[in-house]
Amino acid sequence: METLVSPSLLAADFLNLQRDIEMINSSDADWLHLDVMDGVFVPNISFGFPVLEAVSKACTKPLDVHLMIVKPERYIKQTAKTGAMMMNVHYEACTHLHRTVEEIHNEGMKAGVTLNPSTPVNMLEDIIKDVDMVLLMSVNPGFGGQKFIQNTIDKVARLRELIARTGSKALIEVDGGVQDETAPLLVNAGVNILVSGSYVFKADNPHEKIKWLKGLKTR
Ligand SMILES: O=C(CO)[C@@H](O)[C@H](O)COP(=O)(O)O
Numbered sequence: 001m002e003t004l005v006s007p008s009l010l011a012a013d014f015l016n017l018q019r020d021i022e023m024i025n026s027s028d029a030d031w032l033h034l035d036v037m038d039g040v041f042v043p044n045i046s047f048g049f050p051v052l053e054a055v056s057k058a059c060t061k062p063l064d065v066h067l068m069i070v071k072p073e074r075y076i077k078q079t080a081k082t083g084a085m086m087m088n089v090h091y092e093a094c095t096h097l098h099r100t101v102e103e104i105h106n107e108g109m110k111a112g113v114t115l116n117p118s119t120p121v122n123m124l125e126d127i128i129k130d131v132d133m134v135l136l137m138s139v140n141p142g143f144g145g146q147k148f149i150q151n152t153i154d155k156v157a158r159l160r161e162l163i164a165r166t167g168s169k170a171l172i173e174v175d176g177g178v179q180d181e182t183a184p185l186l187v188n189a190g191v192n193i194l195v196s197g198s199y200v201f202k203a204d205n206p207h208e209k210i211k212w213l214k215g216l217k218t219r
Pocket residue numbers: 008010011033035066139140141142143144145146175176177178195196197198199
């Protein structure tokens with residue numbers, strides 16, 4: 001499978017959001033990644049549903065929504081209303097993850113489960129066949145521009161094994177510190193989708209960066 005790229009809007013210029021979304025529309029990006037933070041689950045607040053709705057109107061790429069909020073099940077319908085393709089909820093934020101995944105599907109979205117760096121992949125043993133994607137955080141969530149946690153490479157390999165053993169069809173996405181050095185290692189370990197914020201949006205030529213990430217193949 002080709003590598004998909006989901007640039008993270010958190011690193012965009014919020015004073016020029018429309019310009020940056022148009023840049024994404026005209027690029028080879030596959031999805032647009034949107035980080036919603038509540039200041040409780042993570043020590044930062046980003047943007048919420050009014051922004052998601054506005055972005056949805058301007059963006060031609062499928063929306064990959066990453067909710068870093070407590071009890072994300074409260075916002076399933078509201079996320080669906082934005083037209084989101086993928087709703088990612090944190091394993092650590094959901095008490096009844098199976099029910100939440102079912103409700104996300106009932107609202108017509110794909111369901112992604114996100115793991116913090118310290119949460120082992122084996123916690124997904126009994127849900128892996130029900131989810132469309134696992135989003136592995138390769139930084140502690142809350143901020144863009146952080147240093148990649150190297151253990152993520154081994155974690156991807158362990159998740160690949162779990163997926164193969166259970167016959168799950170889940171895709172693997174990685175988020176945080178994805179750039180020149182880390183992206184090839186991730187793709188080689190079996191990652192399907194690369195989220196990338198600062199590396200793409202702070203570049204002189206974001207289109208080139210997106211193209212390069214997309215061109216990465218398993219060795
Ligand atoms: O979810 C998050 C951070 O919590 C990410 O989506 C970041 O926005 C990624 O930014 P970079 O590490 O690529 O700059």
